[in-house]
Amino acid sequence: MSIVLIITFSKVFSQTNQYSENDLKKFKQKFYLNKETGIDSTLFFMDKLQKSTSIPYKTFGYAASEYLKIREKESLNVSFYLDSINKYLPSILKTTNNYPILFDIYILLGNSNKRKGLIKPALQDYITAENYALLANDIERTIKIKGNIALIYQDMGELDKALNKAKEALELIEINKEALSNKYYSSKYKRMFNVAAIYATLYKNDKKQHQYADSSLHYYNSILKTKEFNLNNYYTGKVYYGKGTIYTLKEEYFKASSLLEKSLEFFEKSKSQSYLYKGYYNNAYNYYMSNNLNKAKENFLKVLKIKKDTILDYNYLHTHYYLSKIHSKQNKIDSAKYHLNTFITDYGKLTSRKKQQINGAYKIDLDKKIKELKELKEYIANKSFYYKTIFIILVLILLIISLLVVKNSKEKRKANEKLHELLAKISKKEELTKKSFSTSNDIKIKGEQHEQIIKGLLKIEEKEYFLKEEFNLYNAAKKIGTNTTYLSKIIKDYKKMSFNDYTNELRINYIIEALSNNKKVRSYTTQAIGELAGYKNAKSFTRIFKKHMGITPYQFIEKIDKAL
Known part of the structure; x- marks a missing residue:
C-alpha cells in the first residue's frame, strides 16, 4: 500500500514540477498576453514557472508576478517574490542561451522598481538588461532597452543623456531596417515619439531655447506625415496631445486647445481613460488661461468625473484649485469654498516631496497656514472652559433639533399631501398649473x-x-x-x-x-x-x-x- 502511495505522489510531483522546454516557453509567453487574457490567468501560468525546476524560468516567473502585483496596486506584500528573485537570480548561468531570458528578467525588475519610485535601481536594472541584449547581439531587445533607459534618464531630469539614448535607438533602427522587417515602423514611431517628448521637456525647462520646441514639433509632424506608421486612435491621440502641450508651453492657447480637442476625440474612440484624464486637464488649463471660464469649468469637471481611484495627484489637486478660482470669479461662493476646502484637505494628505512640488507651482506656503490652523485647534482643545462651552452648545443644539424635528414632521405631512396631489397630476400627464399672468383668468384690467x-x-x-x-x-x-x-x-x-x-x-x-x-x-x-x-x-x-x-x-x- 505504501509503495502505491509513493508512486502516486511521485507522479503528481512530476506532473506539477517537470515541464518541457516547449511548455516553459509557452508559459512565459502568457505573461506578454496578460492584458488580453487577464491578470488571474497570467498569474496562474507564472505560478507554473515558479514551480518548475528550471532556474531561469523560475526566476522569470517570480519577477513577472512581482511586476503584475505592483502594476495592479494590490495590497499584497510582494517581498516574497523579491526574496525568491534574489535567491535564484545569481544561480543563472551567464551563457549565450540564457542571455535573452536574463534580459527579460532585468527588464521586469527595472519596470517594478520604476513603479515603486526607485529610479536609480531601475536604471541599473535597465543597464544590466542592455548589456545582455548586446551580448546576445539582439537588435530588437537593444532598441527596446535603449528606449527604456531614455525614459529613466528623462524621469531623473538628465535630459541630455535621455536624448542621446533615444537617438542611439533611432540610429540602430535605421541601420537595421531590413533586419527589423515589419517591426521597423512600430519601433521607429516609439523612438521618434520619445525624442519629441524629450525635446518638449527641454523646452519646458528653458523656454528661451525655441529650437527645442521646433525640434519637438518636427518629430510630431513627421510621425503624422508617415502613413506607413498606420497609427491607431490611441497613438494618433498621443501625437496631437504632444503637439498641444508644446503650444501650451508657447502660450499659444487657442492653437493648443484645438490640438487637444482633436486628441480627445481619438482618446474617446480608444477609450483611454488615463489620457482622457490628462487631456481634459490640459484643455481646461488652456481655456482658463485664455479666460474662457465656462469651457475651462466644463473640462475641469470632466477631469473629476474620470478620476476614480483615491490616489492624489497634481492634476486632481490643481483641478480643485482652478475650479475654486473660476467659481470665485463667477460669484458662486459655495462652489468656490467647496473646491478650495477640498484642495486644502487633500493637499494635507500628500507626502513632503509632492507638497514641495505643489508649493513651487503655486508660489505659496500652504503648509504654514495649515499648521497655524492646527495649532489654534490644539490650543482650544486644551482649555476646559471650551470643553464646557462646547458641551452646553451641543445640548442646546440637540434641544433645538428636537423641536425642529417635531415641527418639520408636521410640515412634511402637509408637504407630502401637496406633493401627492402634484404627482397625481403628473401621472395623468397633466401640465403643472403656473400662478402667472399667462394662466390667471380673473384679472380685470383697469x-x-x-x-x-x-x-x-x-x-x-x-x-x-x-x-x-x-x-x-x-x-x-x-x-x-x-x-x-x-x-x-x-x-x-x-x-x-x-x-x-x-x-x-x-x-x-x-x-x-x-x-x-x-x-x-x-x-x-x-x-x-x-x-x-x-x-x-x-x-x-x-x-x-x-x-x-x-x-x-x-x-x-x-x-x-x-x-x-
Missing part, C-alpha cells in the same frame, strides 16, 4: 397702461426671461417700458405679492415642471438645477424651493422618481 404692462409681463413669461440671472425689478421695468415703482404696484394689485415673490413663483413652477417631465434634469446637482432657474447658488435656490413646496429639491426628485 386701463390701457395696465394692459400694456401686463402684456409685457406675459411676454417675459412666454420668453422665459425670468430664468436669466440678471432678471430683476429694474431690468424687467426697462424691458416692459415702465418704471420700477409702477411695475411693483401692478404686480401687487393684480397678483397680491411682491416682485421678488412673483419672480420666485415663476422660477419654482418652471423647475417643478422640468423635474417632473425631464429625467435628465433630475440627475443634475442642486447647484445646476438652481442655475437652470436663474439662481446664483444652491443655498438660495433650496431655501426658496422649500418655502414653496415644503420640501427640498432633492426630496422632491426622490418622490418624483418613486412615483414615475
Whole structure:
C-alpha cells in the first residue's frame, strides 16, 4: 500500500514540477498576453514557472508576478517574490542561451522598481538588461532597452543623456531596417515619439531655447506625415496631445486647445481613460488661461468625473484649485469654498516631496497656514472652559433639533399631501398649473397702461426671461417700458405679492415642471438645477424651493422618481 502511495505522489510531483522546454516557453509567453487574457490567468501560468525546476524560468516567473502585483496596486506584500528573485537570480548561468531570458528578467525588475519610485535601481536594472541584449547581439531587445533607459534618464531630469539614448535607438533602427522587417515602423514611431517628448521637456525647462520646441514639433509632424506608421486612435491621440502641450508651453492657447480637442476625440474612440484624464486637464488649463471660464469649468469637471481611484495627484489637486478660482470669479461662493476646502484637505494628505512640488507651482506656503490652523485647534482643545462651552452648545443644539424635528414632521405631512396631489397630476400627464399672468383668468384690467404692462409681463413669461440671472425689478421695468415703482404696484394689485415673490413663483413652477417631465434634469446637482432657474447658488435656490413646496429639491426628485 505504501509503495502505491509513493508512486502516486511521485507522479503528481512530476506532473506539477517537470515541464518541457516547449511548455516553459509557452508559459512565459502568457505573461506578454496578460492584458488580453487577464491578470488571474497570467498569474496562474507564472505560478507554473515558479514551480518548475528550471532556474531561469523560475526566476522569470517570480519577477513577472512581482511586476503584475505592483502594476495592479494590490495590497499584497510582494517581498516574497523579491526574496525568491534574489535567491535564484545569481544561480543563472551567464551563457549565450540564457542571455535573452536574463534580459527579460532585468527588464521586469527595472519596470517594478520604476513603479515603486526607485529610479536609480531601475536604471541599473535597465543597464544590466542592455548589456545582455548586446551580448546576445539582439537588435530588437537593444532598441527596446535603449528606449527604456531614455525614459529613466528623462524621469531623473538628465535630459541630455535621455536624448542621446533615444537617438542611439533611432540610429540602430535605421541601420537595421531590413533586419527589423515589419517591426521597423512600430519601433521607429516609439523612438521618434520619445525624442519629441524629450525635446518638449527641454523646452519646458528653458523656454528661451525655441529650437527645442521646433525640434519637438518636427518629430510630431513627421510621425503624422508617415502613413506607413498606420497609427491607431490611441497613438494618433498621443501625437496631437504632444503637439498641444508644446503650444501650451508657447502660450499659444487657442492653437493648443484645438490640438487637444482633436486628441480627445481619438482618446474617446480608444477609450483611454488615463489620457482622457490628462487631456481634459490640459484643455481646461488652456481655456482658463485664455479666460474662457465656462469651457475651462466644463473640462475641469470632466477631469473629476474620470478620476476614480483615491490616489492624489497634481492634476486632481490643481483641478480643485482652478475650479475654486473660476467659481470665485463667477460669484458662486459655495462652489468656490467647496473646491478650495477640498484642495486644502487633500493637499494635507500628500507626502513632503509632492507638497514641495505643489508649493513651487503655486508660489505659496500652504503648509504654514495649515499648521497655524492646527495649532489654534490644539490650543482650544486644551482649555476646559471650551470643553464646557462646547458641551452646553451641543445640548442646546440637540434641544433645538428636537423641536425642529417635531415641527418639520408636521410640515412634511402637509408637504407630502401637496406633493401627492402634484404627482397625481403628473401621472395623468397633466401640465403643472403656473400662478402667472399667462394662466390667471380673473384679472380685470383697469386701463390701457395696465394692459400694456401686463402684456409685457406675459411676454417675459412666454420668453422665459425670468430664468436669466440678471432678471430683476429694474431690468424687467426697462424691458416692459415702465418704471420700477409702477411695475411693483401692478404686480401687487393684480397678483397680491411682491416682485421678488412673483419672480420666485415663476422660477419654482418652471423647475417643478422640468423635474417632473425631464429625467435628465433630475440627475443634475442642486447647484445646476438652481442655475437652470436663474439662481446664483444652491443655498438660495433650496431655501426658496422649500418655502414653496415644503420640501427640498432633492426630496422632491426622490418622490418624483418613486412615483414615475
